[in-house]
Amino acid sequence: xxxxxxxxxxxxxxxxxxxxxxxxxxxxxxxxxxxxxxxxxxxxxxxxxxxxxxxxxxxxxxxxxxxxxxxxxxxxxxxxxxxxxxxxxxxxxxxxxxxxxxxxxxxxxxxx
Amino acid sequence: xxxxxxxxxxxxxxxxxxxxxxxxxxxxxxxxxxxxxxxxxxxxxxxxxxxxxxxxxxxxxxxxxxxxxxxxxxxxxxxxxxxxxxxxxxxxxxxxxxxxxxxxxxxxxxxx
Numbered sequence: 237x238x239x240x241x242x243x244x245x246x247x248x249x250x251x252x253x254x255x256x257x258x259x260x261x262x263x264x265x266x267x268x269x270x271x272x273x274x275x276x277x278x279x280x281x282x283x284x285x286x287x288x289x290x291x292x293x294x295x296x297x298x299x300x301x302x303x304x305x306x307x308x309x310x311x312x313x314x315x316x317x318x319x320x321x322x323x324x325x326x327x328x329x330x331x332x333x334x335x336x337x338x339x340x341x342x343x344x345x346x347x348x
Numbered sequence: 349x350x351x352x353x354x355x356x357x358x359x360x361x362x363x364x365x366x367x368x369x370x371x372x373x374x375x376x377x378x379x380x381x382x383x384x385x386x387x388x389x390x391x392x393x394x395x396x397x398x399x400x401x402x403x404x405x406x407x408x409x410x411x412x413x414x415x416x417x418x419x420x421x422x423x424x425x426x427x428x429x430x431x432x433x434x435x436x437x438x439x440x441x442x443x444x445x446x447x448x449x450x451x452x453x454x455x456x457x458x459x460x
Binding site: 237238240245246248250254281283284285286289290291293299319323324325326327328329330331332333334335336337338339340341 | 349350352357358360362366393395396397398401402403405411431435436437438439440441442443444445446447448449450451452453
């Protein structure tokens with residue numbers, strides 16, 4: 237379950253992959269590790285569909301933390317590889333969380 | 349390409365499906381039609397992965413428009429079906445878009 241502080245910010249990254257791996261899977265795994273070490277990082281949710289469209293939402297304690305992650309050197313280099321090899325197009329929004337809810341089925345037990 | 353007004357709000361809906369359709373696909377298609385008729389609706393992006401985790405982001409012109417969609421009768425009834433049959437758990441955040449970017453590969457042509 238996602239525990240968000242107040243205030244909380246997020247980055248919504250919606251991307252269309254090109255066909256072929258081209259080092260993407262390894263880089264995505266590395267970025268998932270690296271982001272956890274960033275000050276102000278809270279959590280991340282990521283999904284990619286069979287058609288190559290993906291949405292990743294990362295949650296952050298401040299806008300400054302988001303800017304620092306954007307400027308992180310290895311992340312910036314990986315972003316360039318993304319533009320050169322992996323993505324056909326992407327959209328990115330920096331947002332402020334105004335309200336948050338969650339819900340869990342009683343039938344689903346504690347398996348979340 | 350996503351054209352967002354300023355101000356712009358969004359709803360991030362992250363959900364884990366239970367196995368089995370149980371009327372989900374038809375209801376999802378109906379909701380996708382219905383939401384387009386709501387005042388203040390801008391656009392929507394939706395992805396579900398093979399493991400049943402999904403993220404849907406809908407974009408709105410105001411918080412009032414989001415509240416009105418939440419209260420829409422058929423949507424509310426469908427939400428109850430979702431809790432009863434389709435979802436193990438979900439998270440929802442209402443957010444305000446602070447900044448937005450997009451990028452498209454020149455190699456990808458005009459096919460977005």
